Amino acid sequence: MGSLDPATVARRFPDGPVSVASARRFVRAALEDVASELVDTAQLLVSELVTNAVLHARTEAEVTVSRLDGRVRVRVADRRPGRSLVRQNCPPYAGTGQGLALVEQLASRYGVDIGDEGKAVWFELWPDGPPPPSSGWGAAAASCPAERTVTLVDVPSALESTCRQHRHAVLRELTLAASAGGPAHVPPEDLAAANDVNNVISACVTAASRDPLPDSGLRSLLLPLPADAAPAVRALRRTLGVAEEAARGERLLTLPALPRSRAFQDWFFDQIVEQLDGGGPTAWTVMPRDPEVSSDELVPWDPGQVRTSRMPTIAADDGNRIIAANGPAAELLGWSPDDLVGRRLTTLIPEHLRRRHTAAFSTMLLTGRTRIVGRSVPLPARHRDGGVVPVRLFIQTQETADGRTVFVAQLAPRATTAPEVPRTVGSARDAARSAAGEAPARVPAGGPSAEGDADTAMSALDRLSLLAQLGSRFSDALDLDEGLRRAGHLLTRRLADWCVLDLFTEHDQVDRACVVHRDPRGLRPTAYEGPLPAVSEESRGPLARVLRGAGPLLLTEAPPPEQADNALDRDYRALFHGLGAGSAVVAPLRARRKIFGALTLARATGRRPFTEEDLPLVDDLVHSLALGVDNARLYQDTRSIAERLQRSLLPVLPRVEGLELAARYAASSTTAQVGGDWYDSFVVPGGDTALVIGDVTGHNLDAAIAMSQLRSMLRGIAVDREEPPAEVLRRLDLANHSLHREATATCVYGLLKGRAPGPWELRHSSAGHLPPLLTTAEGETRYLDEGAGLLLGMDPDMPRRTAGHRLPAGSTLLLYTDGLVERRDEPLDEALDRLRRHAADLARESLDTFCDELMIGLGADSADDIALLAVRPS
Numbered sequence: 001m002g003s004l005d006p007a008t009v010a011r012r013f014p015d016g017p018v019s020v021a022s023a024r025r026f027v028r029a030a031l032e033d034v035a036s037e038l039v040d041t042a043q044l045l046v047s048e049l050v051t052n053a054v055l056h057a058r059t060e061a062e063v064t065v066s067r068l069d070g071r072v073r074v075r076v077a078d079r080r081p082g083r084s085l086v087r088q089n090c091p092p093y094a095g096t097g098q099g100l101a102l103v104e105q106l107a108s109r110y111g112v113d114i115g116d117e118g119k120a121v122w123f124e125l126w127p128d129g130p131p132p133p134s135s136g137w138g139a140a141a142a143s144c145p146a147e148r149t150v151t152l153v154d155v156p157s158a159l160e161s162t163c164r165q166h167r168h169a170v171l172r173e174l175t176l177a178a179s180a181g182g183p184a185h186v187p188p189e190d191l192a193a194a195n196d197v198n199n200v201i202s203a204c205v206t207a208a209s210r211d212p213l214p215d216s217g218l219r220s221l222l223l224p225l226p227a228d229a230a231p232a233v234r235a236l237r238r239t240l241g242v243a244e245e246a247a248r249g250e251r252l253l254t255l256p257a258l259p260r261s262r263a264f265q266d267w268f269f270d271q272i273v274e275q276l277d278g279g280g281p282t283a284w285t286v287m288p289r290d291p292e293v294s295s296d297e298l299v300p301w302d303p304g305q306v307r308t309s310r311m312p313t314i315a316a317d318d319g320n321r322i323i324a325a326n327g328p329a330a331e332l333l334g335w336s337p338d339d340l341v342g343r344r345l346t347t348l349i350p351e352h353l354r355r356r357h358t359a360a361f362s363t364m365l366l367t368g369r370t371r372i373v374g375r376s377v378p379l380p381a382r383h384r385d386g387g388v389v390p391v392r393l394f395i396q397t398q399e400t401a402d403g404r405t406v407f408v409a410q411l412a413p414r415a416t417t418a419p420e421v422p423r424t425v426g427s428a429r430d431a432a433r434s435a436a437g438e439a440p441a442r443v444p445a446g447g448p449s450a451e452g453d454a455d456t457a458m459s460a461l462d463r464l465s466l467l468a469q470l471g472s473r474f475s476d477a478l479d480l481d482e483g484l485r486r487a488g489h490l491l492t493r494r495l496a497d498w499c500v501l502d503l504f505t506e507h508d509q510v511d512r513a514c515v516v517h518r519d520p521r522g523l524r525p526t527a528y529e530g531p532l533p534a535v536s537e538e539s540r541g542p543l544a545r546v547l548r549g550a551g552p553l554l555l556t557e558a559p560p561p562e563q564a565d566n567a568l569d570r571d572y573r574a575l576f577h578g579l580g581a582g583s584a585v586v587a588p589l590r591a592r593r594k595i596f597g598a599l600t601l602a603r604a605t606g607r608r609p610f611t612e613e614d615l616p617l618v619d620d621l622v623h624s625l626a627l628g629v630d631n632a633r634l635y636q637d638t639r640s641i642a643e644r645l646q647r648s649l650l651p652v653l654p655r656v657e658g659l660e661l662a663a664r665y666a667a668s669s670t671t672a673q674v675g676g677d678w679y680d681s682f683v684v685p686g687g688d689t690a691l692v693i694g695d696v697t698g699h700n701l702d703a704a705i706a707m708s709q710l711r712s713m714l715r716g717i718a719v720d721r722e723e724p725p726a727e728v729l730r731r732l733d734l735a736n737h738s739l740h741r742e743a744t745a746t747c748v749y750g751l752l753k754g755r756a757p758g759p760w761e762l763r764h765s766s767a768g769h770l771p772p773l774l775t776t777a778e779g780e781t782r783y784l785d786e787g788a789g790l791l792l793g794m795d796p797d798m799p800r801r802t803a804g805h806r807l808p809a810g811s812t813l814l815l816y817t818d819g820l821v822e823r824r825d826e827p828l829d830e831a832l833d834r835l836r837r838h839a840a841d842l843a844r845e846s847l848d849t850f851c852d853e854l855m856i857g858l859g860a861d862s863a864d865d866i867a868l869l870a871v872r873p874s
Contacts, residue, residue, distance in 0.1 A: 011063055014060050024046060034067060038070075049074075057078035073123070075120050076122070106125075108123075109132070148226070150275045150276065153284065155220065157218070157300065162404070167198055168198070171243075193236070194232070229272075244257065256368030307326050312332045312411040314329050317405075322344070322347075345361075377392065377395075378392050395408065467621065481514070497581075500602070501598075502547070510533075510568070539568045555576070555586065556583050576602070582607065590626055661847075663870070666819075668819070668862060676696025676706060678695075678707050679694075679867045690750070691762075695747075695817045713735050736793055744792060746791045748766045748772060752807070757874065764802070767790065774813050775814070784803065807871075816867070816869075817867045820859055834858065850870060
């Protein structure tokens with residue numbers, strides 16, 4: 001920089017947060033005749049460097065300011081040379097870890113000098129001309145003492161980044177609070193040890209993460225740590241545990257960690273301590289986790305995952321704002337995706353639930369405790385036209401590449417059929433090819449290791465293993481799309497570079513349902529998915545032949561141009577080139593003597609090509625795959641038929657003066673079985689209001705059919721006879737015994753007698769059903785278990801009883817099926833007590849809120865159907 005002004009000024013500042021502001025004032029006074037923009041920058045950077053000295057070195061800091069010809073040099077020295085600089089690589093929005101990054105961005109030159117008694121970080125600001133090259137941080141950037149190597153296997157990079165930023169934010173706040181004389185949350189010695197070892201761990205993680213991130217989002221990290229670091233790591237865990245409790249009690253500004261971050265951090269520290277004590281590594285991916293911690297996606301989240309998903313999906317940030325939505329979700333709710341992005345999530349929540357949603361979301365952020373994350377919850381969504389769309393909501397937390405948390409929600413319509421996802425024919429593929437300039441995709445060198453090697457012939461045992469694993473992919477999948485993608489990932493790991501699955505739709509169109517690549521870094525495979533041109537009489541290419549029953553066909557080169565006169569053939573030829581395929585096998589998916597799709601397996605140019613010897617294996621694979629696809633479709637079709645039947649029988653509730661009525665129904669969230677749950681309400685000729693809840697034994701289409709017949713018979717008997725509820729159930733049991741000797745069911749039939757403005761009396765009888773719950777406006781609860789009798793289908797000659805109860809004004813009568821309360825391995829009394837507590841808490845809420853909150857709070861992850869009917873006298 002040249003010869004500096006001999007009037008260089010320096011001042012020492014004590015270890016403490018007040019030194020930061022004092023250092024800023026000192027720099028401004030020392031530079032009072034320098035250009036204001038340089039002074040402002042110098043103040044900002046000296047604030048960051050003195051803060052680092054206070055937090056990490058914990059010694060006094062000496063600030064030296066020098067000037068020459070309008071140029072400025074500032075030097076911040078501490079007395080702890082062993083505390084290396086830790087470059088955090090934090091994103092711009094993070095609250096910590098910005099100091100050195102700001103120096104890099106704003107200083108003309110910067111560097112660090114290390115001596116025996118201390119180290120000094122310096123920067124220069126040049127207002128004119130390019131400065132000479134900067135020395136940078138050089139060897140001072142965080143070195144890791146290689147005394148004991150800890151191996152962390154399958155670390156999700158985005159989740160690790162989120163946890164690291166949270167640790168630094170918590171420790172920073174605790175340290176500053178302690179330095180300022182605030183409440184001592186942890187012992188000073190624990191806080192000092194926690195800061196020191198956290199810096200060492202962060203430095204080692206940063207150094208170990210320099211290589212490009214694999215496409216899986218997972219990497220294994222080798223951390224060289226001091227052999228005696230275990231006590232300090234335990235102190236760090238204690239400190240963070242105390243901080244979490246303080247954050248949940250709102251005694252810290254930093255928000256508590258969410259369950260997924262807490263679980264990862266526990267595993268992270270367990271691995272370090274156990275391996276320092278001589279134990280072996282355990283991968284993150286094999287650790288058992290609660291639903292709120294698990295996530296199907298380990299790669300960093302980005303909006304493209306939402307846009308390319310076939311399931312209606314919406315993502316929101318921690319500000320409760322929508323940041324991504326796909327076409328299926330927007331169409332389901334009456335919006336366009338672009339119109340949804342940027343809106344508050346409450347836009348999609350019915351008015352009566354918005355206040356509770358906002359309170360629950362805020363509570364989740366403030367306490368770190370989630371209510372519905374990782375669970376399948378039946379609830380209503382708000383359509384753009386103001387109507388309500390019944391959905392099952394499944395929320396998972398994911399992390400972006402820069403460490404932010406995103407809430408990703410899948411909306412499964414509780415409707416008659418699985419939605420057909422609208423996609424523009426070829427648009428995604430055309431865009432991808434245009435962007436790629438039709439350049440063939442190549443398998444990146446040094447891609448992730450696979451379980452099998454496409455360049456090596458498979459043994460007989462490997463082939464059997466592959467067939468067995470392929471069959472299990474569909475049995476473990478929740479739906480067809482997930483099964484296809486799991487199968488594609490398996491085949492690309494074991495046999496091919498690319499896997500393409502084309503399926504006929506119910507309208508005999510062809511849909512490219514799934515494209516998977518073993519390492520899709522250059523191109524998103526989903527860009528090739530979507531509807532294909534129709535199979536016409538002019539189609540003569542390999543795909544068209546296979547879809548007509550030929551194959552498996554071996555392709556040793558791209559189909560020749562003379563076989564690409566048709567739109568489908570041209571598309572397949574373009575796919576072959578776009579994938580960079582050197583060879584491929586295309587085979588038909590056939591089940592029950594019907595062709596319903598095709599499988600294409602491709603190997604890139606330069607790999608061992610497919611040969612005739614591979615065809616028998618591929619033929620076995622497509623038989624297994626076809627069986628899985630066919631079963632999955634039958635599974636979905638059967639469920640759809642039964643659910644359509646059930647939903648078609650769900651009545652429109654009557655309007656009765658002086659009464660509010662509300663009802664909800666949700667199919668099971670954990671199986672594809674549909675049961676015989678139903679509710680009903682109608683006004684009999686005499687003016688009384690009939691209330692019905694019932695459940696036919698079984699979970700299949702037969703149960704749904706039996707339910708529909710029982711419902712119709714009960715309506716007819718009740719309207720025709722207008723007899724006491726016990727006599728109506730007796731007649732229903734007799735008719736059921738005559739027509740369906742093997743059908744059993746539970747049922748409550750009640751008559752609500754009275755006229756507005758009251759009083760109201762409930763006369764009811766039960767056939768083996770759970771007792772109605774009466775909740776007063778003051779929150780007092782009582783089960784109405786009088787009038788209980790044998791379930792339907794057992795003995796129609798058994799006498800039945802009718803019970804009577806007065807319903808106070810403002811009280812809520814709830815009829816419900818067992819799916820709302822019963823849980824495996826839990827006594828029924830405990831389940832009913834839980835329902836009683838929830839109902840009491842909701843006693844003063846609107847009836848819609850009462851029902852929806854019961855479904856959210858008690859119906860999540862239910863293994864059975866749920867029906868409930870609620871009535872409230874005014």
